[in-house]
Amino acid sequence: MTHAENDRNKALDAAAEERRRARFGALPERVRPEEMVEERPAxxxxxxxxxxxxxxxxxRYVV
Structure with a gap:
């Protein structure tokens, strides 16, 4: 692998890492157990x- 290819792969890896962090970097808001249940008659x-x-x-019968 040449030096140019190695630099290109590092740049692609860095871009992929940035996309991952943008998509998965923060956890979603916490959902309380009360919000997970819906009660309604069957x-x-x-x-x-x-x-x-x-x-x-x-x-009817005893009279």
Missing amino acids: VAPDPARNAYNDDEWLV
Whole structure:
């Protein structure tokens, strides 16, 4: 390898190092655990679901 080629490779390595530092030089901002969780119901609330009356059978069958 000649001296000129060695200088050229060093310049390319330096440019590559500068690009790496520009892209990966700083860590991203910290994400808190609270920000990683989203809470929402698995299904939409169904109003008919809780319409059952436990005592309704008394009115229908015991009268």
